[in-house]
Amino acid sequence: MANTFVKISTVTVGSGGAATIAFTSIPQTYTDLKIVLSTRSTSGAAVARVIRMKINNLTTSIYSHRALEADGSTVYSFTETGTDSAVRIGLTNASSATASTFSSGEIYIANYTSANSKSVSVDFATENDATTAYLECLGYLVATSAAITDLTITPEALAGNFAQYSTATLYGIKSS
Amino acid sequence: MANPTKLVVDCSTGITEEIELTDAEVAQMQADAETYAAKKATEDAAKEEAEAKKVSGKAKLKALGLTDAEIEALVG
Numbered sequence: 001m002a003n004t005f006v007k008i009s010t011v012t013v014g015s016g017g018a019a020t021i022a023f024t025s026i027p028q029t030y031t032d033l034k035i036v037l038s039t040r041s042t043s044g045a046a047v048a049r050v051i052r053m054k055i056n057n058l059t060t061s062i063y064s065h066r067a068l069e070a071d072g073s074t075v076y077s078f079t080e081t082g083t084d085s086a087v088r089i090g091l092t093n094a095s096s097a098t099a100s101t102f103s104s105g106e107i108y109i110a111n112y113t114s115a116n117s118k119s120v121s122v123d124f125a126t127e128n129d130a131t132t133a134y135l136e137c138l139g140y141l142v143a144t145s146a147a148i149t150d151l152t153i154t155p156e157a158l159a160g161n162f163a164q165y166s167t168a169t170l171y172g173i174k175s176s
Numbered sequence: 177m178a179n180p181t182k183l184v185v186d187c188s189t190g191i192t193e194e195i196e197l198t199d200a201e202v203a204q205m206q207a208d209a210e211t212y213a214a215k216k217a218t219e220d221a222a223k224e225e226a227e228a229k230k231v232s233g234k235a236k237l238k239a240l241g242l243t244d245a246e247i248e249a250l251v252g
Contacts, residue, residue, distance in 0.1 A: 008187050009185045009187050009190060009192075011183050011185050011192050013183065014194070016181060016194075017180070017181075018180070018181055018182060018183045018194070019180035019181060019182055019197055019205065020182035020183070020197075021182070021183045021185075022182060022183065022184045022185065023185050023187055024184060024185065024186050024187065025186050025187050025188035025189075026187045027187060027188070050212065050216070052208075052212075074223075074227060076223055076226075078219060078223075080215075085207075085208035085211055085212055086211065086212065086215060154205070156209060156212060161180055170185075170187065
């Protein structure tokens with residue numbers, strides 16, 4: 001049977017926290033990539049914070065998304081376009097959320113080695129034992145012809161690091 | 177005080193390194209944060225304005241004689 005879904009690497013944040021998680025030298029032997037995140041930010045004053053993603057360390061205006069978000073009482077849709085720092089890829093629990101809870105997220109990158117713009121589908125759910133908790137789904141696009149070799153995930157800067165026990169796992173998926 | 181660190185996973189070797197951010201990287205993160213905070217404030221204001229318009233619109237529909245169920249059916 002074809003080995004179509006393979007864990008490439010996983011990382012767990014240690015006691016000091018981490019400002020960024022980066023996967024480098026990603027093998028070019030799969031069709032798609034999937035990142036699974038279980039994260040919490042050390043930021044206070046919020047139950048959730050934004051996460052951003054940078055591809056191949058590109059910081060130019062090649063990122064955009066269309067988002068659908070629900071916060072426990074209202075549903076929103078919105079768009080962000082611009083540089084990596086201006087466009088979220090999702091959300092993470094922050095330190096005002098219920099203690100010891102983590103958000104869950106999946107980022108699916110189709111045809112990551114192709115010379116076309118990269119289509120990404122994303123869904124995130126934050127966890128909070130209160131009314132305000134978030135669900136967010138994004139259709140995300142990265143307008144680069146370069147194959148993806150590096151991925152960097154960062155929580156909203158100045159708002160804290162990824163907290164201890166946050167994890168990120170990168171999977172490679174083959175079409176056959 | 178030491179700078180925050182980044183976790184870098186080299187997928188070709190499986191080795192994970194914890195590397196202290198450079199001062200330039202920290203400065204860039206701070207700049208990014210300030211940019212995003214300003215952008216988010218604009219987004220939040222737009223959301224609040226949209227919500228206020230929704231509430232106002234529902235009140236006007238109710239004043240015209242529509243029931244709550246009819247208003248919900250129209251605008252959710």
